[in-house]
Amino acid sequence: QVQLQESGPGLVKPSETLSLTCAVSGYSISSGYYWGWFRQPPGKGPEWIGSISHTGSTYYNPSLKSRVIISRDTSKNQFYLKMSSVTAADTAVYYCARGASTIVAVMGDWGQGTLVTVSS
Amino acid sequence: DIVMTQSPDSLAVSLGERVTINCKSSQSVLYSSNSKNYLAWYQLKPRQPPKLLIYWASTRESGVPDRFSGSGSGTDFTLTISSLQAEDVAVYYCQQYYSDGTFGQGTKVEIK
Numbered sequence: 123q124v125q126l127q128e129s130g131p132g133l134v135k136p137s138e139t140l141s142l143t144c145a146v147s148g149y150s151i152s153s154g155y156y157w158g159w160f161r162q163p164p165g166k167g168p169e170w171i172g173s174i175s176h177t178g179s180t181y182y183n184p185s186l187k188s189r190v191i192i193s194r195d196t197s198k199n200q201f202y203l204k205m206s207s208v209t210a211a212d213t214a215v216y217y218c219a220r221g222a223s224t225i226v227a228v229m230g231d232w233g234q235g236t237l238v239t240v241s242s
Numbered sequence: 243d244i245v246m247t248q249s250p251d252s253l254a255v256s257l258g259e260r261v262t263i264n265c266k267s268s269q270s271v272l273y274s275s276n277s278k279n280y281l282a283w284y285q286l287k288p289r290q291p292p293k294l295l296i297y298w299a300s301t302r303e304s305g306v307p308d309r310f311s312g313s314g315s316g317t318d319f320t321l322t323i324s325s326l327q328a329e330d331v332a333v334y335y336c337q338q339y340y341s342d343g344t345f346g347q348g349t350k351v352e353i354k
Contacts, residue, residue: 160292167335168284168292170343183342222297227343228282230303232291 124149126218126233134212134240140205144218144233145198152176152196156221158229159192159203161214169214170227174201181226208240244268244338248346254354261323263349265336270316273340280340283312283321285332286348292335296321328353 130142144157151157158173172182174192182190186205194201205212215237219229245268255261271280279299284292294303296312299319309324323330331353336346 162286162292167345167348168286168337169345170337185342217291219291222282222294222303225282225297225339227339228294228297228337229292230294232293235291 124220124231126220126231128216128218128233128236130216130236130238132237132239134208134238135242136209136240137207140203140208140212140238140240142203142216142218142236142238143200144202145200146220147199149220150196151194151199151201156181156224156226157194157201158219158221158227160217160219160229161212162217162235163211163214171203171205171216173221173226175226210240212238213240214238244271244341244344246336246338246344246346248334248336248349250349251347252350252352254352255326256354257328258325261326261330261351263321263334263336263351265314265319265321265346267317267319267338267340271338271340272316279315279319280338281312281314281319282337282339283310284335284337285330286335287332295334323351326351326353 125147156173159171191204215235217235218233220231222230249264281299283296300312333348
């Protein structure tokens with residue numbers, strides 16, 4: 123049974139870079155599936171940030187693409203999110219997840235999420 | 243961008259009654275080459291991660307109770323809960339993944 127756990131700073135200053143790690147257990151991220159990042163701002167709906175395939179190909183939401191990098195370390199079975207030039211609008215609960223079937227932006231297994239607040 | 247519009251924004255239904263949630267996309271999410279509708283449904287409860295219910299418009303995710311079903315094609319889709327249970331109180335979102343993975347605004351389901 124796959125398990126995902128997000129980690130990273132809960133507070134980031136405006137204009138700085140948000141960095142999160144997703145540690146995966148129970149399945150190798152290089153064996154299959156897409157692995158993605160989503161976020162949900164307070165009081166709003168979810169938003170797909172981007173995904174990385176089991177081969178390392180990346181896919182991004184065009185609205186965030188200029189500020190986002192998703193990468194991975196297969197030796198640690200982890201993947202990462204970096205989002206630059208953050209503002210208060212980036213305050214959200216951030217989730218990492220494993221894709222459903224062979225779909226890039228639909229996720230079937232999720233971490234519990236981590237709240238990231240952007241504030242000085 | 244494909245805009246997803248759900249209706250209603252909220253509804254209150256008695257336990258055991260049927261729930262119908264509609265989702266309309268601003269352009270078709272039916273991919274002609276494989277005849278698949280790129281549409282998913284999620285359930286969100288407070289302080290919990292999203293739960294995937296349906297993908298490909300009508301394929302139920304493993305472990306999802308069969309009272310949840312999805313239908314529709316092209317631009318118009320429906321999530322149906324055949325008999326509302328107390329644990330189904332949540333906000334439901336549709337998501338298109340034809341292009342960029344955008345979500346609807348959500349539909350809140352409560353018990354009357």
